[in-house]
Amino acid sequence: MKIALVTGGSRGIGRAVCIKLAEMDFYVLINYHKNSDAAKKTLEYVKKAGSDGELMPFDISNPEHIENALNNWKENNKEKYISVLINNAGIRKDNLMIWLTDREWHDVINTNLNSFYNITRHLLQDMLVKKFGRIVNIVSLSGIKGLPGQVNYSAAKAGVIGATKALAQEVGKKNVTVNSVAPGYIKTDMTKDIDESDYRKIIPLGRFGTPQEVANLAGFLVSEDASYITGEVVSVNGGLYT
Numbered sequence: 001m002k003i004a005l006v007t008g009g010s011r012g013i014g015r016a017v018c019i020k021l022a023e024m025d026f027y028v029l030i031n032y033h034k035n036s037d038a039a040k041k042t043l044e045y046v047k048k049a050g051s052d053g054e055l056m057p058f059d060i061s062n063p064e065h066i067e068n069a070l071n072n073w074k075e076n077n078k079e080k081y082i083s084v085l086i087n088n089a090g091i092r093k094d095n096l097m098i099w100l101t102d103r104e105w106h107d108v109i110n111t112n113l114n115s116f117y118n119i120t121r122h123l124l125q126d127m128l129v130k131k132f133g134r135i136v137n138i139v140s141l142s143g144i145k146g147l148p149g150q151v152n153y154s155a156a157k158a159g160v161i162g163a164t165k166a167l168a169q170e171v172g173k174k175n176v177t178v179n180s181v182a183p184g185y186i187k188t189d190m191t192k193d194i195d196e197s198d199y200r201k202i203i204p205l206g207r208f209g210t211p212q213e214v215a216n217l218a219g220f221l222v223s224e225d226a227s228y229i230t231g232e233v234v235s236v237n238g239g240l241y242t
């Protein structure tokens, strides 16, 4: 069975990606931080979709936690390897630059950018040895055009976009693809403080997107049908100008 790791799989876009991958017959490793009830619910959905998986809690902003969790899994699964990685988990801590605290800067950079480095490099070696891997990074419209109040978040997501393009060129010859998905406004806990009606007029499709609409693209990018696509950043944003 092919094995996929989805960071932030307990809720929102990550949960939808876990379900999508389960429908595609992946065994899904569901990472989350603290919300174990939500993560268990995702596992139930994965099973309902006809596949299986397990919970893998660790704090993606902490390199030691990542190292321990992934080493433990490897120790208990010596014959297996994780061929699909969805770097999805992320946080927002918005503030205007002039008031941004060191904490808000570092938390967002550690969670949204440094996690990409720490998790991906850990799994990359197996993908290269096995000559197959799919890495999908969930970035943001913010990382493409920059959004006021999100200097930290825009910097982190733009960093992952640059890393996507560079890494894709490093590992293409080993049949490892690296792509980014850039959502616009998607209905999840992350956007529950944003009033959809304020944005209807500026989004050509006239609404926020759903987590499933993002998951559909992530599923496609890890499928055989996307085998010649790498180094790309694909938007799922209802036509919002980027």
Ligand code: NDP
Binding pocket: 007, 008, 009, 010, 011, 012, 013, 014, 031, 032, 033, 034, 035, 036, 038, 058, 059, 060, 061, 088, 089, 090, 091, 111, 138, 139, 140, 141, 182, 183, 184, 185, 186, 187, 188, 189, 190, 191
């Ligand atoms: P949610 O806030 O709904 O869910 C966040 C997920 O990330 C949860 O599963 C949470 O785990 C996990 N998480 C957060 N911090 C950590 C951590 N330190 N370690 C491990 N897991 C962590 O977010 P969305 O589903 O909306 O967002 C998913 C991704 O999509 C993010 O990268 C976000 O930046 C990006 N995005 C979202 C957009 C949107 O409109 N929603 C738009 C553009 C991009 P737990 O449940 O344990 O807290």
